[in-house]
Amino acid sequence: MSEQPVTQTPPEAPEPEAPRRDWGTAWRHVVESSGLVVAMAILAALLIAGLLVIIVDPAVQDAAKYFFAQPADFFKAAWDALWSVYSAIFQGAVVNLDSSTFAGTIRPFTQTLTQATPLIFAGLGLGIGFRAGMFNIGAQGQLLIGATLGAYIGFAWDLPFPLHLVLAILGCAVGGAIWGFIPGILKAKTGAHEVIVTIMLNYIALNLVAWLLSLDAFKVNDVQSNPKSPLVETSAQYPLLLGGNFNLHWGFVLALVCAWGVWWLMERSTLGFEIRAAGANARAARTAGMSVTKTTILVMTIAGALAGLAGSTFVLGTEKALTDATGGTVGFDAITVALLGRSRPVGTVFAAILFGGLQAAGPTLQTQADLRPDIIFVIQALVVLFIAAPPLVRTMFRLPVPAHEKVVAA
Amino acid sequence: MSAPVVEPDALAHPESGEGRKRPRSYKGPIALGVIALVALVGLGFFTSSDTETTFSFAKNSDFFTIPDLTVPSLMAVIVLTVIALLLAVYSLVLATNHRKPGIWLPVVYGIAIIGALLTTAGAGRDNTSIQFTSLLTSSLFLAVPLVFGALAGTICERSGIVNIAIEGQLLAGAFLAALVGSMAGNAYIGMVVAPLAGAAVGAILAVFATKYWVDQIVVGVVLNLLVLGLTGFFFNTVMSDNPNLNQSLNMQSIDIPVLSSIPIIGPVLFQQNLLVYILYVTVIVTQIMLFKSRWGLRVRAVGEHPKAADTVGIKVNRTRLRNTILGGAVAGLGGAFFTVASGLAFGNNMSAGKGYIALAAMILGRWSPRGALVAALLFGFADALRVQLGIIGSDIPSEFLAMTPYLATILAVAGLVGHSRAPAAENIPYKK
Known part of the structure; x- marks a missing residue:
């Protein structure tokens, strides 16, 4: 399962003729x-x-x-x-035409964007992995660990607004990065198959979070059926983007910034070139003097950090607290988002908005x-x-x- | 051009120098040593010094009764983990001499570690004992969908089709078994039709992979989602409107005469229901067919080097199509476990990620039915252990017990299995 499917394009495709300006050609462009x-x-x-x-x-x-x-x-x-x-x-x-107010009319679309935010983050990370030739099923676990660390910083520390939020976001990214680093280094150093390791790490993360939520530090009170952490301080929450009537928060903007960052990383940086080379043909990349070990570890760590940021949209954005169900099925939905977006940042953003809309x-x-x-x-x-x-x-x-x-x- | 999901292992690692002297590999010994040390310190810490642990083995149906075994807990834990530690040291000695230990070493090692874990868990429980035989029985039972799933994966991947859709095939099998079984009022009819659902999912996978040359992992992931959505949709509409279409049926366990009365082995292996007996046959037949028959040779040729296979006249895509459908059917049969073979009605997403565990079992078992069986049993044991320890209660937080098997798998994959090599032509569409 390693060859670049170059053969997918028909081998003897004739050179396209010089475009002529007539309606037939225009129509052909549209239907093709x-x-x-x-x-x-x-x-x-x-x-x-x-x-x-x-x-x-x-x-x-x-x-x-x-x-x-x-x-x-x-x-x-x-x-x-x-x-x-x-x-x-x-x-x-999309829009609710039954609503009498403008806010009510456009509210569905803002919900769509809110739902799309974690999918963008996680999908971006998975997309990098796919292009490096790694099938990362571990977004769920990375998201959970990131959310845990971010939520802890959010409710346990007492800091002024921008600093607290930045630290909590960083906490999410670091948590996810740690959980992505593990399969990365195991893959690079021992050859452990990333599919197995990430699946296993998902379950470990689930159990770890369930255990943490049973500890006093993560409990609100003793009498509660659903384990849930204290609420994250307001100073560590994403500010709302469009005011109090909408759930859309600045996490969405951060997601778009990350999409641009991933595009720059993959298309414009040396590291991105190495990642793509390792994905296309690891042996050739190694022969050309690139360190496939390094790219493997980096790719998984970056993917983990992005999945952790996906977790931040729940604990610092919509839900404002950590539960054992934080993230829902986002880790798996993001796989389809990344696949639909052809592992490209722009594609991933649009795919995430499409799926976010369906979920909304x-x-x-x-x-x-x-x-x-x-x-x-x-x-x-x-x-x-x-x-x-x-x-x-x-x-x-x-x-x-x-x-x-x-x-x-x- | 987009990059495919690449398994760089398949490229073979030029620097891993096979052929000449076996390179010294310390990964295995290190992994063994670390686990043994963690077990010694961790379990020793949790076990109080003046308690005893009782193991019971007997079942009423046995020819003769094995007496309960009672050991001083802390002493037993220390002895067992030190044995494990010594084995790790021995494998280190072997490694420095460029040798690899035989299969007995990990087996004895595993028994020692698991024994220590059980001893700790059962320590100081005066009225309860570790029910060793029922632990093994439920291990095998819980491993059933994993074994079928891993076999399905092996059958497909040996022919060069990546089957991520095991999860969906299990779920589809579970759904159809419950539906048709309920309609007929007979669990066995449900079990018989379950493979059809899995085969249908396999057929979609095969068509997209061989006809439209779509990336097989994409199709697999998507099929899982599709089956989850479809079964959930019909469960919430048709089945909830007509409860008689989703009843809990039961398959009686069948005792094999004589064999079922052997202590320990009898209750574990020969007092199970029909699906488990079919499992034995399926594993043996698949193992022999895949590695000893002409069919198996052709399948593996298609999976490793389709062009060569085509050159000698083997129909590559037809072989792949058939194998994927066959594999889907096997996984669908495994899906019957969740509903008719467990005596349960269908529930939303009741395969609950077992298909992905089966995938891990297949890789851990290095794409062979025998290996898949062992790996799946390991996961089944872990599941059973969690259930039993939850019942008797334990000082160790249950979450940590629950994550032990997953940690062990990671260590096993990293330290013992290492570079596992997938069939070379996996996920590459074959076009003439």
């Missing part, structure tokens, strides 16, 4: 673009999810029993079910369409699956095959 494939993939995923909803909808099932007598009832029931899902997703993730739509789906958020997983999975296989989407929508094909690889 990977942007259209992405749009079609999202459309296809939404359609399939809609089909599922129709299948299980009780009203549709009832109408289906007398389908031949009154087919209109069936189609109306199906349309109602579909409409409730799509409008719930739209109103939960979860509560609306529950209240408006009476659906659990499981359907969101289905949509997410289908989107990535379709985007990963452009030929499939092209076949489904009868799009022409382009001269050059981009490939999604981990």
